[in-house]
Each structure stands twice: as C-alpha cells, then as structure tokens.
Amino acid sequence: MRVAIAGAGVSGSYLASCLAEKGISVDLYDLPHQNTCSISPCAWMATREIVPLIRSAGLDPVRYILNRFSSALFQGREFGVELMTIDKPALIRDLRGDIPVRYGSIDPGEYDRVIDATGTARTFLPPIADDKLVPCIQYRGTTENIRAIPEIRCVYGGYAWSFPLGDGRCHVGCLSHAGDPSLFIKDSGLLNGMTTECGCRSQLRVTSPAGAHPLVSGNIWGIGEAIGCVYPLLGDGIVPALRSVGLILDFWDDPEVYRRGVLSAFSPMHAEYNLLAALNTGRRPGLKDLLGMNVSRLRVQATPVKALEAYKDAVSVWSGRPGKERIF
Numbered sequence: 001m002r003v004a005i006a007g008a009g010v011s012g013s014y015l016a017s018c019l020a021e022k023g024i025s026v027d028l029y030d031l032p033h034q035n036t037c038s039i040s041p042c043a044w045m046a047t048r049e050i051v052p053l054i055r056s057a058g059l060d061p062v063r064y065i066l067n068r069f070s071s072a073l074f075q076g077r078e079f080g081v082e083l084m085t086i087d088k089p090a091l092i093r094d095l096r097g098d099i100p101v102r103y104g105s106i107d108p109g110e111y112d113r114v115i116d117a118t119g120t121a122r123t124f125l126p127p128i129a130d131d132k133l134v135p136c137i138q139y140r141g142t143t144e145n146i147r148a149i150p151e152i153r154c155v156y157g158g159y160a161w162s163f164p165l166g167d168g169r170c171h172v173g174c175l176s177h178a179g180d181p182s183l184f185i186k187d188s189g190l191l192n193g194m195t196t197e198c199g200c201r202s203q204l205r206v207t208s209p210a211g212a213h214p215l216v217s218g219n220i221w222g223i224g225e226a227i228g229c230v231y232p233l234l235g236d237g238i239v240p241a242l243r244s245v246g247l248i249l250d251f252w253d254d255p256e257v258y259r260r261g262v263l264s265a266f267s268p269m270h271a272e273y274n275l276l277a278a279l280n281t282g283r284r285p286g287l288k289d290l291l292g293m294n295v296s297r298l299r300v301q302a303t304p305v306k307a308l309e310a311y312k313d314a315v316s317v318w319s320g321r322p323g324k325e326r327i328f
Helices: 010-021 050-055 088-096 179-187 236-248 257-263 266-278 287-291 306-319
Strands: 003-004 025-029 045-047 065-074 076-088 113-117 133-143 152-155 158-166 169-176 194-206 220-222
Touching: 003 010, 010 025, 010 088, 010 236, 025 152, 050 236, 065 158, 076 158, 076 287, 113 158, 133 179, 152 179, 152 306, 158 179, 169 179, 169 194, 179 220, 236 257
Parallel strands: 003 025, 003 113, 065 152, 113 220
Antiparallel strands: 045 076, 065 076, 133 169, 133 194, 152 158, 158 169
16 A cells, blocks of 8 residues: 655654554655744644653653643633643654655555645645634744743633743744734733744634544545644644544544544534634623533643633633624
C-alpha cells in the first residue's frame, strides 16, 4: 500500500512515523511556513491527557513540558486546574522522526490512500456544508511582567489568553466569532509590556466532527482538525489530533467503523459546539447546555458561587456591544 499524508503538523507527522514503522510506504507533504516556529498556528497549551499519548508514541513527556500549572485566572478569578505548556515544535519534530517532508502537490490518483491532515485548509476532503471557522491571532514573545499562571479574559464574541512558556517568554492570543481578533486583543490588556518575537494569523475549526462530514471520501481519509477534532469552546486540539491518529490506525481497514469511532470518541465536542451556538445567537446558555459539556480534562476546581460569578461575567462580555455583525 502506498500512502500520502498532506500536512506535517502533530497528527500528520505522528501518523507518518507510525505507518513507516508498520512497513507501509508513506510520503509526507507540507507547505513551507513563513513564521519563526515553522508551524501554524503555534498553540502551546495542553491538558494532562497529553502525557500518556506522548508516552504511547515512544517519547518522554518530560522533554516537551515547559510548565505545569495547578491554577489559572479566568475573568480575574483564580481556579484550580491541571494544564501545561509544551514545546510544540520540538514535539512535532520528534513525532516525525526521520520521515522527510516533501514540498509539492499531491496527485491522489498516485496513492492507494491520501490522509488529509491539512487542518482548516481541508485541502483534499470535500468542503463541509456548514463549516464554522473562527479567526485567531497569536503572538510569542518576552515580557518583564510575566504572569506566573495562565490567564484567560473574555472579549466580544470570544476570549484572549496568555500562557507562560518560561524564561520570561509567553504565548498570547485571541479568537473572536464577532470580529477581528487583533482589535479585541488590544482591549484585553494581555499584550501590555510584551516584546513580540513572532506572530501569526490563522483560523480555528469549531464545527466538531459531528458536523464535519464527510470524514472519509473515496481514498481520502481525514484526521485532526481537518475533520473537526478540536474542542470548540477552548480550542485545544493537540490531544485530539494525537487521539485521531490512534483511531485511524485502529480502524485502518474499515472507513465506516473509523467514522463511527471518531464520532463516538469526540462526542463531547458537539456539546461545546451547541453552547457556542447559543452564545453567538444571543441566547444565554442554560443548564442543559452546561451539563452536556465534559471539562474533566481540565480538572477545574471552584466553589459554585465563584463559578457562577465567572460564568455570568463571561457571558456578559462575550455577548456585549449589541448591533455588531457576528461571524458565527
């Protein structure tokens, strides 16, 4: 069997090395990146679930964990969590191993299977009927006023974040369903005092796998963000990308079983999508919306009173400035 993988990010690189170990002929393709870290986007935050996944790839998680956090600020309130920042570029390089990256076009007819790991570009799978892509802007740099723990602040239609990377460096970004995130990130104050080393604009697919059909089309199979494997509300996609590789390897010979496996494994993402839909149509999410979510991966610890206060504050900011056009 001859396989082409389009996209040398987390999922594409990992799958390429896994297939090569199985003796399958694989060609890994990518587009050259202009940003400093050679990946786009360069999100560095991950949940605790990444540790066993890195181990299962035969790597030592300690090599990639920059910081571990037992708390984070959300709307100015400190909550107990389990989060970490990781060296994503180094992780991708080591997941790929010795597999070379080709730069050029792919003719699907020359391969028995083409894996679409192109993220939001979704270059080879058919377009999603009602796709939801959210604009995002990110910066990496240094600051004298480094925050000791991650911080998230809601903006109109979305949120901004600051993740400490160590050595006075941080990763700051913003996404918004309601407008240009470069405007809202300035209002958030998280860029104050920061000297940027690099920055990039991108999009985030919040459709979830339940809405990202088809997941397989002919000899084209999708993995990672190309098929919506991103938690829509918080945007964390590194862990789902790695998990999607495990699923495609497990169900390599049966596209329908693979499709069902993806939908089952990532069903909580659709609940987050529904909550986003409520927020972006001006409806205050109800108890049913909240109960359908699964945020156990974050290990959030908070009193009911604090959680309710933060929730009301976040919804108010997210839904503010009425009359402006919404993207979603």
